[in-house]
Amino acid sequence: MCGIAGFFSPNGLESDLITRMSDIIAHRGPDDSGAALWKTLEAPSPSSQIGSNDTARLALGHRRLSIVDLSAHGHQPMPYKDGRYWLTYNGEIYNHVELRAELESLGYGFMSGTDSEIIPAAYDAWGQECLHRFNGMWAFALFDTQEKTLFLARDRFGIKPLYYWTTPDSAFFFGSEIKQFTVLPGWDARLNHQRAYDFLVWAMSDHTDETFFEGVYQIAPGHCLTLDLTNPPTFDNGRAPVEQWYVLTPQNNTLSFEQAAAHFKTLLEDSVRLRLRADVPVGSCLSGGLDSSSIVCLMSALLEESDARHLQKTFSACSDVASVDERKWIDKVTARTGVEPHFTYPDLSHLFPLSEQITWHLDEPFGSSSIYAQWHVFALAKENGVTVMLDGQGADEMLAGYHAFFGPRLADLFRSLRWITLAREALLIHHRHGRPWTWIAAQTADSLIPNRLRGPLRKLSGRTYKAPDWLNLNILHANPVNPNPPAARSIQGLSRMQLLHTNLQKLLHWEDRDSMAHGIEARVPFLDYRLVEFVLGLPADYKIADAVTKRVLRTGMSGTIPNEIRDRVDKIGFATPEEIWIKDRAPDLFRTKIEETIEQSQGLITREALTYFDDVLAGRKPFNFTLWRIINFAQWLRVFSVKV
Numbered sequence: 001m002c003g004i005a006g007f008f009s010p011n012g013l014e015s016d017l018i019t020r021m022s023d024i025i026a027h028r029g030p031d032d033s034g035a036a037l038w039k040t041l042e043a044p045s046p047s048s049q050i051g052s053n054d055t056a057r058l059a060l061g062h063r064r065l066s067i068v069d070l071s072a073h074g075h076q077p078m079p080y081k082d083g084r085y086w087l088t089y090n091g092e093i094y095n096h097v098e099l100r101a102e103l104e105s106l107g108y109g110f111m112s113g114t115d116s117e118i119i120p121a122a123y124d125a126w127g128q129e130c131l132h133r134f135n136g137m138w139a140f141a142l143f144d145t146q147e148k149t150l151f152l153a154r155d156r157f158g159i160k161p162l163y164y165w166t167t168p169d170s171a172f173f174f175g176s177e178i179k180q181f182t183v184l185p186g187w188d189a190r191l192n193h194q195r196a197y198d199f200l201v202w203a204m205s206d207h208t209d210e211t212f213f214e215g216v217y218q219i220a221p222g223h224c225l226t227l228d229l230t231n232p233p234t235f236d237n238g239r240a241p242v243e244q245w246y247v248l249t250p251q252n253n254t255l256s257f258e259q260a261a262a263h264f265k266t267l268l269e270d271s272v273r274l275r276l277r278a279d280v281p282v283g284s285c286l287s288g289g290l291d292s293s294s295i296v297c298l299m300s301a302l303l304e305e306s307d308a309r310h311l312q313k314t315f316s317a318c319s320d321v322a323s324v325d326e327r328k329w330i331d332k333v334t335a336r337t338g339v340e341p342h343f344t345y346p347d348l349s350h351l352f353p354l355s356e357q358i359t360w361h362l363d364e365p366f367g368s369s370s371i372y373a374q375w376h377v378f379a380l381a382k383e384n385g386v387t388v389m390l391d392g393q394g395a396d397e398m399l400a401g402y403h404a405f406f407g408p409r410l411a412d413l414f415r416s417l418r419w420i421t422l423a424r425e426a427l428l429i430h431h432r433h434g435r436p437w438t439w440i441a442a443q444t445a446d447s448l449i450p451n452r453l454r455g456p457l458r459k460l461s462g463r464t465y466k467a468p469d470w471l472n473l474n475i476l477h478a479n480p481v482n483p484n485p486p487a488a489r490s491i492q493g494l495s496r497m498q499l500l501h502t503n504l505q506k507l508l509h510w511e512d513r514d515s516m517a518h519g520i521e522a523r524v525p526f527l528d529y530r531l532v533e534f535v536l537g538l539p540a541d542y543k544i545a546d547a548v549t550k551r552v553l554r555t556g557m558s559g560t561i562p563n564e565i566r567d568r569v570d571k572i573g574f575a576t577p578e579e580i581w582i583k584d585r586a587p588d589l590f591r592t593k594i595e596e597t598i599e600q601s602q603g604l605i606t607r608e609a610l611t612y613f614d615d616v617l618a619g620r621k622p623f624n625f626t627l628w629r630i631i632n633f634a635q636w637l638r639v640f641s642v643k644v
Contacts (some may be wrong), residue, residue, distance in 0.1 A: 002076070003028030003516070004088040004162075005061035005180055006141050008150060009171040012055035013040070020052055020183040021175055022061035024125060027062025028176060028516045029363070031070075036060045038391050041148050041229055045083055052099070058150070058229065060088045060141060065519055067092065067278050067388060073112030080120035084146050087120050091138030091160045092177050092523070094274035099133060123151070126223065134281040135274065135528065140218075141174060151229040156246045157394070157499065157527050158206075158221030158506055164202040164240060165216050170232045172240070177513070177515040178216055178363040182640065185449030187336040195605075197478035200471060200629055202484050203367050206505035209239075212364045212636070217622050221500065222246030226349055234532045246495060248486040250537035257542055257555070264535065265556035271528035272298045273318055275390055281365060283386035286341070288312035288329030290401075290550055291392030293565045294557050295525055299390065300337035301560070312339045315381045317346055317373040317388070321577035323499040332562045342384055344376040348581050352486055354591070362518040365511055365636040369576045374514045382518040390514060393507055394526040399534045399550040400491050410492045428547035432569055446487045470609035470630070475602070475644060491540040499532070579623045587617055590627065597634035602644040605630055 005021035007013060020034045026033070034552070036046035037056035047056075064078035078087045093099065096115035099122060105111075108121045115136075121144055122130035128151070137159035142151045152174060154162045160467065164174040165181045172182060181187055192214045198204040199212070209217050215238045219225060223242045227233050252410075255263060272295060276282055284299060286292045295545055296314055303312055319325040327343070334341040351372055358375055359365065381389055396402050398407075406429050411424040422427050426444075429435050465481040467473050488494035498504055515522035526532075535552070536541070542552045547569075582590045592612050598605050609630055615621040636642070 002061040002090040003176040004087060004090050005063075005175045006059055006150075007171060007173045007235075007403070008058045008229055009169070010057070011169060011171075012057050012618060013059075013171065014185075015050045015054040015056040015059060015388065018056075018059040018061040021180040022063055023180055024183055025063055025175070025177050027066045027519060029619045030071075031066040032062075032064035032075055034062045034064075034076055041145075044429050046077075046086065046310045058143065060143065060620055061085060062088045064397055065147060065387070065516075065521060067521055068096070068115050069113035070279050071112070074114045074116060076116065078114075078115060078120070078221060080117055081124060082295070084144065085124065086143045086145065087140060087142035089116050089119060089138065091136060091140070092275075093118055093134050093278075093519070094277060095133075095135040097277070098103065105305040105555075107448045114628035117146070117410075128153075128226075128245060131224065135530070137523070138528075145488050150228045150229055151224065152227075153224035153245070154219045154221060155422070156222045156248070156529050157508070158505055159524060159527060159533070160514070161509065161512055162219045163217065165210070166235045166238050166240070170234070170407045172227065172233060172235075178211060178213060179360070179640075181213075181216060183230045186378060189640050191637075191642050193476050193478045193644050196633070197471075197473075197476055197480065198483040199365055199367075200626075200633060201480070202470060203484055203625065203629065204502065204506075205364060206509050207483060207501050212619075212639075215424045220244075221505070222248075247538070248500065250492065251533045252537055255538075257552070260538055260542055261552050264531070264552050265560070267531045267534060268294065268556070269298050269302070269526060272390065273302055273526040274528070275523040275525050276302060278388045280387035281311065281313075281385055282311040282379055282388040282390065283315060283384075284329055284390040285392070286316045286333060286339075287332065288316070288326035288565070289391075290553060290557075290561070290565060290568065291395040291526065293329075293561045294553065295390050295392055296333055296339060297337055297557070297561045300599055302341060311338070313342060313381075313384060313386055314339045315342045315386075316344070316383075317377050317432065318343050319345065319577055320347075321580055323580075324577050328600060329565060329568070336562050340408070342380050342381045346376045346576060348586055348589075351576075351581075352589075355632065356639055358517075359635050359639050360455065360516075361633060362510060362513045363640075364509075365629065365633045367506065368628050369578045369581075371514065373576050374510065375517070375568060378515050378520050378522075381520055386520070388521045388523060390523050390525060391511060392506060392526060393511055393555070394499070394532070395550070397504045398495050398526070398532050399553055400495065400540075401549045402498075403435065404443070405491055405494055405544055405549065406433075406435070406440070406489060406547070407541065408445045408494050410440070411447035412446040412540055415442065425545070425547060432547045433558065447489050449487075450603055466538035468608075468612070470606050470612050472604055472606050474606050480592065491543060491561060492536055504597075578625070578628065582627060583617055583623070590631075593631045594627070597631050600636065600638055602633045604644055605634065 004027040015037050038046050038058040040273050044149035061078040093115040093502050098116045099118050103121050137155045195212050209220050224245045225242045284296050286296050315331050318327045331558040511522050531628050
């Protein structure tokens with residue numbers, strides 16, 4: 001829910017800046033808006049009067065998407081404890097009912113039924129440790145008028161965004177989206193060259209606290225920041241002194257596989273139950289895969305208990321290209337649950353007319369046209385009056401759902417001398433998933449070879465990576481190195497890497513922007529921290545064996561989801577037939593887009609990009625999403641007037 005904004009300046013700033021920062025993200029909070037300003041930190045109460053000639057040292061802004069307690073009691077910035085605390089907050093604390101009861105037993109009172117009011121009360125009771133008690137997603141700023149501190153925090157896995165930007169005179173700005181800084185005096189959109197290289201060459205984004213904009217940072221997942229406003233804060237090259245409050249710690253357990261599968265279902269069911277708490281309609285994304293089907297079926301059972309099953313709606317992206325269409329799988333789930341299904345068929349004709357709008361909402365370039373399909377799903381939900389959507393992000397990363405987990409699996413069998421199992425596993429991967437033997441060997445070796453030797457061995461084998469000739473490194477001043485963390489040597493290690501540093505972070509970025517662009521709150525039950533910590537502590541065999549991924553999910557959900565879904569081994573998701581669009585349906589259109597990219601990239605993309613395009617078209621080079629990244633990167637440069 002919602003969007004937040006704020007600034008602090010030792011010297012004071014124009015008060016109407018907070019209005020500009022809030023208005024540009026009105027899509028995040030169409031139901032209400034508010035601001036609180038302090039001309040001096042000693043003021044007994046803030047002002048909500050904003051004038052063009054007024055100045056403020058501190059300002060908090062808010063755009064509200066009403067989800068829990070739709071009354072005016074949910075207005076923000078929200079005061080608490082006779083105005084000692086002031087909160088601006090984006091997210092949901094799902095266990096707010098239980099926390100409210102605990103806090104009331106400690107003598108705290110509440111004026112609303114919102115989850116928002118729980119935050120300042122919990123902070124007053126437990127200080128920063130309150131974060132460990134929250135089960136949810138959040139990015140918030142809390143001003144303590146007594147201590148003169150500004151406390152900002154982000155949830156464990158970074159489901160909700162929180163960015164900041166500083167100026168040389170120690171002014172500090174924060175917000176839910178980067179575009180909020182574009183309305184500020186002194187803003188200059190400058191390219192972060194290293195992050196651009198990481199994206200264009202390696203498809204990496206949101207893997208550090210840096211962004212594509214030089215000088216703009218995000219508070220990392222599980223981190224927080226406390227600013228003492230009585231002393232002008234100092235920033236190291238624009239970076240604020242954040243600290244980590246959450247460390248992902250796998251649970252140790254001795255459960256049998258059957259016990260673990262049953263406990264997994266219990267935890268997931270409770271996570272879904274908590275995420276159904278809302279005073280507005282709740283729907284779900286449905287791709288027909290294991291993850292979304294599990295959520296839909298659990299929702300159906302829970303809603304049936306409360307005689308509300310008839311309210312359930314699902315939203316799916318389909319295609320007229322059979323290879324990426326999951327309609328047959330979706331139909332099995334809808335037939336099983338009796339939900340009200342809704343379908344959208346994103347096509348090529350609207351891709352480029354919409355892609356610049358999507359890029360503006362996403363703030364940064366995005367990796368494939370699958371984001372375009374996701375955009376249509378949330379637009380469809382909005383058209384049908386749904387305000388909250390449950391989605392399956394996070395399951396693949398923690399349950400070893402990607403083929404990249406086969407390498408650590410085989411390496412583990414090799415190290416434990418389980419030769420027969422190793423041979424059987426490799427054979428099943430080859431036959432069941434169609435992976436070549438060379439791929440299987442390379443993936444296994446990458447998880448066995450010490451990281452200090454991987455570079456030299458790649459060089460000896462002729463696999464040293466060089467910058468592509470379509471990228472001008474004389475203009476893009478970046479170090480041409482692989483930005484991925486060292487290869488994970490275990491399934492648990494790869495899960496941790498994908499959850500916290502690589503894959504999941506960019507998926508959550510795209511999920512947040514695509515949903516909030518339509519005034520929809522996306523909730524992700526698989527990222528309940530209790531479930532993540534439990535799954536990460538399970539033995540590797542519980543997650544992947546016999547070339548079958550997500551074993552504990554499949555067994556736990558047996559009897560709940562259709563057998564055909566449970567036994568699927570292919571994976572599609574909300575995909576588009578991008579390769580068919582490029583190669584078969586509109587090669588001239590995409591070639592024109594590459595030509596435009598070369599002209600608009602300020603020299604970064606060379607004419608060799610056309611040669612690369614022709615090679616992909618002719619089959620001389622394999623298709624991947626590089627062509628889309630090249631095109632969309634140039635769109636992003638233009639949309640935000642970024643200087644290279």
